[in-house]
Amino acid sequence: MSSTRCGLVAIVGRPNVGKSTLMNHLIGQKVSITSRKPQTTRHRIHGILSRDDYQIVFADTPGIHTGEGKALNRAMNEAAISALSGVDVICFMVDGMKWTEGDEHVLKLLQRAGDTPVLLLVNKVDNLDDKNKLLPHLQDLSGRFPFAEIVPVSALRGHNLDALEQALATRLPEGNFWFEDDQLTDRSLRFMVAEIIREKVVRQLGQEVPHQMAVEIDLWEDGPKLTDIAATILVERRGQKKILIGDQGARIKQIGTQARQDIERLIERKVMLNLWVKIKAGWSDDERALRSLGYDRDQ
Incomplete structure (x- = not known):
């Protein structure tokens, strides 16, 4: 036993x-x-x-x-x-x-x-x-x-x-550990980084760009001194893109700075983060688009 x-x-x-x-x-x-x-x-x-x-x-x-x-x-x-x-x-x-x-x-x-x-x-x-x-x-x-x-x-x-x-x-069944005892999540670093970026957008914009927004990681390259990450933030309408970028790019720059600091803490190395905003109309009501973004039933 x-x-x-x-x-x-x-x-x-x-x-x-x-x-x-x-x-x-x-x-x-x-x-x-x-x-x-x-x-x-x-x-x-x-x-x-x-x-x-x-x-x-x-x-x-x-x-x-x-x-x-x-x-x-x-x-x-x-x-x-x-x-x-x-x-x-x-x-x-x-x-x-x-x-x-x-x-x-x-x-x-x-x-x-x-x-x-x-x-x-x-x-x-x-x-x-x-x-x-x-x-x-x-x-x-x-x-x-x-x-x-x-x-x-x-x-x-x-x-x-x-x-x-x-x-x-006290209510857990007896059995061996499923994960290494220093592992904190079963999610990949790419997923965690995309979530960090999405969190910063949600916190910055609130109701202005509600939940019709997703993040895709396009590039992840570990160099000798830093990790180069590029991500696309998907929105559904042109007005949302304008709000997200902000006056002369000020808002997307602030989101990028906040996200980069959290990502560096997560992966414990310097990060170069590039964010892009892209309009993808109707993605939040498109089953195929949702699957491509990882919204599977077994997630």
Whole structure:
């Protein structure tokens, strides 16, 4: 019988409740990109937390939202919903004292979880003005579903994450580690770099260029002293391209500078980063284009 435990934990919830922030804090390094904009996470991203006697493989998922909309929205929902199958534990994350139609929608999907234990994570408890309201709220939530455990947390501040980690570790099946104990994600560096660039665009532009934007890595050359990377940012309309480039190229230059600094920290060497902006009309509602950009159901 193995003395170690290892298993897959899905983090699910409606958009923008803090799933990516939680995974990044648990792992101790930025693996999934974050912003205050809903639906920043598009793919299912695996982050790996290794201790001496257990390894937790987290699946950070796109926010599950009601309505299908464009092909991109459908792909994101499929990635999140497919994460519920074949996992050992599900973490269902909600935002503090709020309970919305989106939370109810996710809860209905959890009926498919079968015998998989579901932990309810109540995020942003550090923001509560009146802590006396928390216990009645938790009691109300406990009546909505047979949760294995309810864990109040603050993903941003790191509150109660040790208790969460232990609650997960004890529910992992016995078995050998799936990954090397110093590996933090199963994603490639190219994918991570594209996500870093996309994060900087989302944070800079917000609603101006919403989610009709993607990043492709065109060139990656490791030279003796630096790595040369070229990437294309795809948008759908001419107006979006103009906003993204900014006055005399000021905005795209700022995005490039911020992205380059994060990329250098990620790959631990100097980077020459060249960004281009290209119009590709209708890509977010084109199934073939989405597949070419990596939005597969098994992502």
